[in-house]
Amino acid sequence: MAPEMQNNLAFFDEAHKAFRHLVRRFRKQEIEPHIEEWEANKSFPSYIFSQMGQLGLLGTRYPEEYGGLGSDYFMSVVLMEELAYCSDGSLPLAVAVQTEMVIPLLLQLGTEEQRKSFLVPLIKGEKIGCLGVFERGNEQDLASVQTTATCDGKDWIIRGEKPFSINGALADFVMLWAAISGKSETDGFALFLVEKGTPGFVANRLDQAGMLASNTAQLVFEDCRIPADNLLADGRQALEVVTRVLHESRLILAVIATSAAEYIFEQALTHATQRVQFGHPIADFQVIAHYLAEMAARIEATKQLNYVAAWKLARGENALKETSMAKLAAGRVVNEVADKALQIHGGYGLMKEYPVQRVWRDYRLYRVIVGSSDEALQASIARELGLVE
Numbered sequence: 001m002a003p004e005m006q007n008n009l010a011f012f013d014e015a016h017k018a019f020r021h022l023v024r025r026f027r028k029q030e031i032e033p034h035i036e037e038w039e040a041n042k043s044f045p046s047y048i049f050s051q052m053g054q055l056g057l058l059g060t061r062y063p064e065e066y067g068g069l070g071s072d073y074f075m076s077v078v079l080m081e082e083l084a085y086c087s088d089g090s091l092p093l094a095v096a097v098q099t100e101m102v103i104p105l106l107l108q109l110g111t112e113e114q115r116k117s118f119l120v121p122l123i124k125g126e127k128i129g130c131l132g133v134f135e136r137g138n139e140q141d142l143a144s145v146q147t148t149a150t151c152d153g154k155d156w157i158i159r160g161e162k163p164f165s166i167n168g169a170l171a172d173f174v175m176l177w178a179a180i181s182g183k184s185e186t187d188g189f190a191l192f193l194v195e196k197g198t199p200g201f202v203a204n205r206l207d208q209a210g211m212l213a214s215n216t217a218q219l220v221f222e223d224c225r226i227p228a229d230n231l232l233a234d235g236r237q238a239l240e241v242v243t244r245v246l247h248e249s250r251l252i253l254a255v256i257a258t259s260a261a262e263y264i265f266e267q268a269l270t271h272a273t274q275r276v277q278f279g280h281p282i283a284d285f286q287v288i289a290h291y292l293a294e295m296a297a298r299i300e301a302t303k304q305l306n307y308v309a310a311w312k313l314a315r316g317e318n319a320l321k322e323t324s325m326a327k328l329a330a331g332r333v334v335n336e337v338a339d340k341a342l343q344i345h346g347g348y349g350l351m352k353e354y355p356v357q358r359v360w361r362d363y364r365l366y367r368v369i370v371g372s373s374d375e376a377l378q379a380s381i382a383r384e385l386g387l388v389e
Contacts, residue, residue, distance in 0.1 A: 011307050015071070016078050019060075023082035026055060035088045038213040039358070042205070044091055046128060046170055049098070053125020058099055062107060066115060067123040073314035076100070077306070080252050084259035087355030089362030090213035092256045097166045098122060100249040102129035102175055108241050109191060109233040118173065118193065130171035132162035132194075132219045133242065134370040142177065142239060145189055147221065149178040156192065156231065158200070158224040164370050168217030169205040172196050176221075177242065180234065190234035191242060192226060200224030210361040247380075250323040250372050251309045254330035257366050258302050261334040264359045265295050268341035271348075288344060295337045302329045321384035328377040331366040338363060 030051060038044040052058050053067075060075040062068030069075065076099065084092040106119040106129075121127035135146055147160025158178060165174065173195045180188045194201055201224045203217040233241065269292055272283035282288050309322035338360040342349035349356045367374050382388045 011074050011311065012078070016074060019071075019075055020078045020082055022055065023057065023079055024085075026052070026057070027082055027086060031083070031088065031091060032086050035086065035358075038088070038090065042207075042212050043170065043215050044094070044213045048091065049095075049125040049128055051125065052095070053123060058095070058125055059103070059123035060099075062103060062123060066107070066119050073310055076252065077255050077310050080255045081259045084256040085263045086260075087263070087358045088213070089256075089260060089359065089365075090211045090215075092260075093211060093253075094128075094167050094214055096249065096252050096256060097131060098129055100252045101131055101245060104245045104248075105175055105191065105232070105242065108245070109238065113229075114193070114232065121172075127172040128167055128170055130165045130167035130174050130217075130219075132165050132168075132174045132176040133246070134162070134164070135160070136163045142243060143189065145177055145179045147176070147178040148181050149190060149192060150181040152225070154228050155225050156228065158192065158194065158221040158226065160221050162219040164206070164216060165203070165219050166211075166214050166216050168203045168215065168219055170215040171203070174201075174203075174219055175232065176219075187235040189239060191232040191238050193230040193232055194221070194224065194226055195230075198224055198226060208365075210358075210363070211365055246371055247320050247323060248313060250327035250377070251306065251313060251319070253366065253369070253372065254302070254306050254309070254323070254326035257327075257330035257334040257363060258299065258306055260359055260363055261295075261299050261302070261330070261337040264334075264338050264341045264356055265292075265299060267355055268292065268295070268337075268344045272344050282344070291340050291344060295340055298333045299337065302326070302333045305329055321381060324372075324377045324380040324384070327366075327372055328374060328381070331363075331374065334359070334363045335367060 030048065056069050057079060059068030060071050060079055061073055064070040080092060080096065083095060103119065103122055106115060110119060118127065122129055147158065147162065150157045158176065160178065173193055176192045176194050178190060178192060180190055200222045202220045204220065206216045206218055208216060272288050272292060273281050275282050305326045309319050309326045312319035312322055338356065341356045342360050345354060345356050348354055
């Protein structure tokens with residue numbers, strides 16, 4: 001069930017196949033040999049983004065005028081399937097923040113000058129971006145933001161904090177969501193660009209149980225002064241675009257989780273066919289065979305749901321129900337598959353030299369990740385089904 005088996009589907013053509021081999025080679029040469037080192041350092045180096053930018057991996061579906069490849073949505077799916085087909089969850093998640101959240105927001109809301117200053121370097125991998133959107137206590141409600149922006153002449157003064165920002169400890173700038181002081185609750189919010197090194201802005205690296213190399217940080221703003229030109233968008237338009245981009249990004253997170261589940265399933269399958277107990281490989285025992293059969297079925301079903309959601313997004317259709325379903329299913333599948341894989345490995349599964357333990361702890365985040373927890377996804381699906389308002 002390796003990723004290349006997907007190329008016989010109508011969603012993928014020869015261009016996708018060639019791109020898949022490019023990303024796979026990059027993963028094997030530039031990511032897999034360094035996973036242990038990055039995890040020990042609790043950070044991946046920024047040059048990995050530069051390498052990806054030089055290969056065109058960070059702008060697959062974005063306009064060529066900004067350095068992108070101008071390809072389709074399924075090229076992004078291929079990228080994430082291949083990046084995530086290993087034991088490391090930190091880098092795929094970090095790349096997804098850049099390519100599926102930060103870049104789309106700049107492309108859709110930024111001025112031409114902002115695109116040249118920020119979007120082009122992002123696609124080239126010369127800059128790394130992060131989001132400062134959700135906050136403690138209002139993780140699902142963008143209209144209830146507590147971080148404030150106060151107009152002071154030609155500047156804005158930012159006060160507040162964002163507790164969980166992936167890439168935050170490494171990013172060159174943050175796309176910050178804040179409430180505008182003095183404006184009504186219906187349109188009084190905006191998206192700003194705050195650059196690293198701005199006085200009053202501090203990123204404090206967080207110590208997590210999983211995704212150790214994701215450079216996740218708490219962002220703190222204490223009378224942080226930024227120029228008026230760093231306002232990206234405000235009002236209802238900003239709210240609508242940020243909400244839509246975050247909803248669509250659920251699909252790429254689902255793709256990452258599904259590919260990680262596929263990878264760790266293959267590890268479990270190999271282990272079960274090689275480990276011998278009572279004179280037989282443990283895969284011969286019915287309970288283990290049934291574990292593997294169920295894992296394979298769940299992964300394949302989730303993968304096809306991902307493709308349906310991606311197909312709708314590629315056509316410009318509303319896919320909130322499908323992306324929410326895909327993220328909900330994939331988050332649960334990767335956790336269930338990792339748990340079963342660890343069970344198949346026995347005590348070996350908890351040893352650091354085995355990749356199963358890293359997937360098992362890294363991807364637990366996907367069921368609680370801010371903005372798309374299981375509960376938030378269930379609420380979205382219920383609304384789309386017309387069960388609640």
